[in-house]
Amino acid sequence: MxxxxxxxxxxxxxxxxxxxxxxxxxxxxxxxxxxxxxxxxxxxxxxxxxxxSHMGEVLISGPDAERLVGHLFTNDVREMTPGKVLYGMMLYPNGGVVDDLLVYKKGDEEFFLVINAANIDKDVAWMQENCAGFNAKVENQSEAxxxxxxxxxxxxxxxxxxxxxxxxxxxxxxxxxxxxxxxxxxxxxxxxxxxxxxxxxxxxxxxxxxxxxxxxxxxxxxxxxxxxxxxxxxVALPLYGHELSQDITPIEAGLGMFVKMDKPEFIGKEAIARQKEEGVKQKVVGIELHEKAVPRNGYDVEAEGTRIGYVTTGYQSISTGKSVCMALIDSRYAALGTEVDVRIRKKLFKGTVCKKRFYQKNYKK
Amino acid sequence: MSKVIEGLYYSESHEWVKVEGAYGYIGITDYAQHALGNIVYVDMPDVDDEVEKDAEFGAVESVKAASDLISPVSGKVVEVNEVLEDQPELLNQDAYANWIIKVELTDTTDLDSLMDAKAYEATCKE
Structure with a gap:
């Protein structure tokens, strides 16, 4: 192996x-x-x-490159000038996430996509399956x-x-x-x-x-x-397979700002529109435990004695010392301040739903 | 590389026992702390809890993973090392100077199946 x-x-x-x-x-x-x-x-x-270096790189080029990226990607590349980078997702028609990625606009007919290492084969196949009718080439450049x-x-x-x-x-x-x-x-x-x-x-x-x-x-x-x-x-940046997956839409993950509904079309748009209208059944939230203990990926989250979801990522935060996690839970319990329990080994630990950002970002803008 | 010290009993799951009369102090080995990395939390039983040989009695949590503590002996917990509640990193600093629980031994023949320093050192090299 x-x-x-x-x-x-x-x-x-x-x-x-x-x-x-x-x-x-x-x-x-x-x-x-x-x-x-x-x-x-x-x-x-x-x-x-x-x-x-494990991350994947894909080049989409050709006269229809912008239109193809726009078809595959949730964010809006039409306003991009060369030298700009955008974050967003590729979705399945049902709104589940194929991958989250960065799109670099190299030129009007050249877009450089940076994808997760674990998803390279799947992503490239997805792009190739969905490029019919576009005059554009999809090239996996990950090895280079x-x-x-x-x-x-x-x-x-x-x-x-x-x-x-x-x-x-x-x-x-x-x-x-x-x-x-x-x-x-x-x-x-x-x-x-x-x-x-x-x-x-x-x-x-x-x-x-x-x-x-x-x-x-x-x-x-x-x-x-x-x-x-x-x-x-x-800083609540999602990791594919944890806070985003084929079973977790960007809306459920709280990343709706990267999905531009005013675009004419993209794969998954109808499902996301429906979800926005009907509301979501599950949501990724932050939880802070009242005691020191470490909530980890996969641990059950409970409320009133019933399982309402699970921890997607959790740590004793190194920067703040707090025992915190992100969790995918029943949206009826997702309001800030809701009391929930996290089962750690045999014991239940009390926690409160809080903002996912446990530490302030420090970007130079 | 890992430190092993004489006079302790060692288990295959990398706990040690130091026997003093009818009592045993239980901790984790230097090899274990090194494999775990930065320890941030120790989940300990309560005083008067019974621990059973080869059964889980708590956990040591590093930044990245939780690892069960397996008791090398059976007995009743008479003391837990409360210092570790606020300073779990002491286990990284010196795994042998910081015991986790003190138990009243039920059966000293439990010790017969444990390794001495030399035998344990050999397993760490495998």
């Missing part, structure tokens, strides 16, 4: 750093190097670097790109100083392509931590160089997927 795992181009560096490696989305990935807490705090207060995320309040300063590039001109959710050593690399002001920072896409050679330069400086801490999850969780 283990031998079937894919390795990113930075694999040897993770092993040399003594990282705890674990399978994730078919890749053997670093979970932590020294301590999840230390890595988490580095990103909140200084700067960390993540190997996210390695990627690192450099995140934290010091990311801008350190990326500029150490990599000798200018990124301070990038606004939040914009990108630029730079030619470095004769090859193109993409720098975007995006991330999955709630902090300012950049995602850098390039070939294996360049990404290795970026890693070596930043990590070698001693100013940027290598960070594993363990703290990537604790960081994104605290």
């Amino acid at each position: 283990e031998s079937n795992l894919k390795r990113t181009c930075l694999y040897d560096k993770h092993v040399a750093l003594g990282a705890q490696m674990s399978p994730f989305a078919g890749f053997d990935m670093p979970i932590q190097y020294t301590s999840i807490i230390e890595e988490h705090n580095a990103v909140r207060h200084a700067c960390g670097i993540f190997d996210v 790109y390695a990627q690192v995320a450099v995140q934290g309040p010091k990311a801008e300063e350190l990326v500029e100083k150490l990599l000798h590039v200018t990124v301070s001109d990038l606004e939040f959710y914009t990108f630029k392509e730079l030619e470095i050593d004769g090859k193109k690399a993409i720098f975007s002001r995006t991330g999955y931590t709630g902090e300012d920072g950049f995602e850098i896409y390039g070939d294996a050679a360049y990404i290795n160089k970026v890693w070596d330069t930043l990590v070698g400086s001693g100013e940027v801490l290598p960070c594993g997927l363990g703290c990537r999850d604790t960081l994104r969780f605290e």
Whole structure:
């Protein structure tokens, strides 16, 4: 089994750093190097670097590229200018989510899509199945790109100083392509931590160089997927398979702002319109426990002695110390302030429905 | 790499027992704390609860996972280490200096099936 795992181009560096490696989305990935807490705090207060080369990249190009992306994607790409990035989802006709993704507009006929590693095959097949009648090409470029995320309040300063590039001109959710050593690399002001920072896409050679330069400086801490999850969780960024899935629509997940109903059409629009009109039966909420205990994915949420849902992600928040979780529950219990219970092993722990954002984002806008 | 110390009894599930007269102090090993990573919560039984050899009596939770505590011996809980309620990270700092529960041993022959330091050290290397 283990031998079937894919390795990113930075694999040897993770092993040399003594990282705890674990399978994730078919890749053997670093979970932590020294301590999840230390890595988490580095990103909140200084700067960390993540190997996210497992993420998938797809290029949609051709005269109908914009129309095809608009057909597949919930957000509105019509107003985008080249250099802009948008977050949104691809939906099934029933409103369930195929994947959540970033769309980069490279040019009027060129869109670069960044998708979840676990969903690459499924997503590419979905795009190909639904591109009939569009004069556009769908290309899976995942193998060609390695990627690192450099995140934290010091990311801008350190990326500029150490990599000798200018990124301070990038606004939040914009990108630029730079030619470095004769090859193109993409720098975007995006991330999955709630902090300012950049995602850098390039070939294996360049990404290795970026890693070596930043990590070698001693100013940027290598960070594993363990703290990537604790960081994104605290600022309520969803993880596909947890807060979003084929069984959880964006409306149920509280992400309706990324679904633009004034677009002429997109796959899933009718189902979402119906759901908006009729209301949702289940909702992703935040819950704060009254006692210290750790609510984890899959644990039951109960009210008045009945199961009303389950925890999608939960932690003792590293930044706040609070025992908190996101949970998918019966929407009748979803109002802020509702008292619910979370079953942790044999015991029931009392909690209160609260806002999902447990920590304030610190973006540079 | 992990530390193992002489004079304790060890279980395959990485708990240790230190025997003092009729009582046993139970904790987790250095190997266990290292495998778990940053420990953020220890779920302990109450005083006067009965624990049973090879049965779960609580859990140690790290940032990323919960791990059951399995009692290496049977007995009655006479004390729990309340310091761990506020400072669970002490288990990361020194897993042997911070016991989790103290039990009154029911049957000292429970200890016969446990490993000594040397045998435990060998299992950690496997």
